[in-house]
Amino acid sequence: MKILVIGSGGREHALVWKLAQSPHATQMWCAPGNAGIAQERLVKNSLPVECISIGADDLPKLLAFAQEKKIELTVIGPDNPLALGIVDLFQKNGLRIWGPNQKAAQFESSKVFSQNFMEKYGIPTARAGTFSDATIAKKFAASLNGKCAVKADGLALGKGVLICANQTEAEKAIDEILVAKNFGAAGANIVIQEFLEGMEISLHAICDGKTAKLFPTSQDHKRALDDDKGLNTGGMGTYSPTPFLSEAELKKVGDAILNPWLRGCAEEGMDFHGILYPGLMLTKNGPRVLEFNARFGDPETQVYLTRLENDLVELLDASVSGKLDKIELKWNPAASVCVVMASGGYPGNYEKGKPIRGLDEAVKLPNVKVFHAGTTLKRNEIVTNGGRVLGVTALGKDLRTAQAAVYAAVEKIQFDGAQFRHDIAAKAL
Numbered sequence: 001m002k003i004l005v006i007g008s009g010g011r012e013h014a015l016v017w018k019l020a021q022s023p024h025a026t027q028m029w030c031a032p033g034n035a036g037i038a039q040e041r042l043v044k045n046s047l048p049v050e051c052i053s054i055g056a057d058d059l060p061k062l063l064a065f066a067q068e069k070k071i072e073l074t075v076i077g078p079d080n081p082l083a084l085g086i087v088d089l090f091q092k093n094g095l096r097i098w099g100p101n102q103k104a105a106q107f108e109s110s111k112v113f114s115q116n117f118m119e120k121y122g123i124p125t126a127r128a129g130t131f132s133d134a135t136i137a138k139k140f141a142a143s144l145n146g147k148c149a150v151k152a153d154g155l156a157l158g159k160g161v162l163i164c165a166n167q168t169e170a171e172k173a174i175d176e177i178l179v180a181k182n183f184g185a186a187g188a189n190i191v192i193q194e195f196l197e198g199m200e201i202s203l204h205a206i207c208d209g210k211t212a213k214l215f216p217t218s219q220d221h222k223r224a225l226d227d228d229k230g231l232n233t234g235g236m237g238t239y240s241p242t243p244f245l246s247e248a249e250l251k252k253v254g255d256a257i258l259n260p261w262l263r264g265c266a267e268e269g270m271d272f273h274g275i276l277y278p279g280l281m282l283t284k285n286g287p288r289v290l291e292f293n294a295r296f297g298d299p300e301t302q303v304y305l306t307r308l309e310n311d312l313v314e315l316l317d318a319s320v321s322g323k324l325d326k327i328e329l330k331w332n333p334a335a336s337v338c339v340v341m342a343s344g345g346y347p348g349n350y351e352k353g354k355p356i357r358g359l360d361e362a363v364k365l366p367n368v369k370v371f372h373a374g375t376t377l378k379r380n381e382i383v384t385n386g387g388r389v390l391g392v393t394a395l396g397k398d399l400r401t402a403q404a405a406v407y408a409a410v411e412k413i414q415f416d417g418a419q420f421r422h423d424i425a426a427k428a429l
């Protein structure tokens with residue numbers, strides 16, 4: 001099968017790496033990819049994965065490429081092409097593609113849509129309201145004593161959620177989004193949720209329009225610095241499984257979310273093929289969904305795909321064709337930990353082009369895989385090319401072993417200004 005993967009981050013490297021292990025994969029491209037993706041080879045025939053310089057949002061060029069190469073399965077990593085309707089475009093042109101269509105991608109592209117959907121179908125979520133008028137929004141925030149999360153409706157590069165501790169902060173946040181229009185059209189409407197306290201975890205379920213199969217739990221680390229200090233980032237590390245839900249509890253929580261979600265999808269004509277990724281807060285009153293994403297998490301993918309034992313081509317194929325009920329997900333019982341190495345200054349300004357040393361030594365360590373994110377080749381040398389640079393990932397018989405293995409690998413890798421968290425998975429230990 002000829003496969004095209006779209007995106008350039010650690011998530012996409014993990015997808016390419018896992019797809020390349022399938023005997024079904026005969027040729028693979030990634031648009032635009034990164035230096036690590038370009039080093040992958042297909043297990044079946046040793047052909048290299050080819051990176052092509054087409055941006056993930058350039059739908060017309062991606063379509064033309066897929067038609068020219070007669071791609072048999074296109075796999076979408078990031079949220080933006082989904083929100084732009086890449087799935088609808090490819091399907092209209094008779095091409096097989098994995099991911100939710102534009103209507104189904106609204107679970108991520110519109111927080112107002114998701115909040116209303118959760119309330120309509122009884123999915124456990126925060127007390128919330130949706131607003132376009134600042135005065136009415138401020139009254140609602142006051143009813144929560146200003147302790148709330150103010151969220152721009154649309155995609156805002158992960159920056160559209162403002163956490164407020166009091167009414168002054170809430171009014172400032174509401175004004176920034178609705179009045180000053182700092183997020184443009186993505187902020188024409190907002191969701192205000194009560195502030196929830198508890199342990200935050202990530203859920204993933206693979207869906208085929210009728211069936212949703214839940215993954216084990218994982219936990220991201222959003223803040224830049226140890227002990228959850230510093231600014232919010234795209235994610236500085238993950239581990240799976242987490243000890244916060246037993247298997248029985250996970251099943252119960254999964255049912256409480258996915259059963260009404262599937263019922264709602266059927267009633268609203270949402271044909272969702274892809275990953276539903278609910279962000280979940282485990283509060284003292286029970287689990288609450290904070291938001292839905294409509295794609296694999298990054299860096300959750302790195303820990304999930306190092307544990308997944310199924311053939312990923314077969315799994316995605318079943319998700320496209322509505323045959324997930326025939327597949328049983330199989331997971332390596334080992335724990336996986338991913339530590340993101342980022343450029344100095346991230347998530348603020350940072351420099352690019354720093355040579356990365358020690359990669360060869362790190363990958364020689366047992367049970368270690370180094371996924372690339374912001375990397376590129378410059379004069380035959382791998383250099384930094386983004387905020388999040390690498391997702392160093394290790395498997396171990398338990399979390400403590402995996403954590404020791406991953407930090408041993410991180411120590412081998414150096415680039416100017418490299419920063420990473422030293423406490424990934426510590427909450428579980």
Ligand code: AMP
Nearest residue numbers: 126149161193194195196200279290291
């Ligand atoms: P979201 O993109 O909606 O998941 O929000 C980004 C981050 O903001 C989440 O990962 C949480 O850490 C935090 N957050 C969002 N909503 C709430 C809430 N209602 N209460 C507390 N924290 C929240």
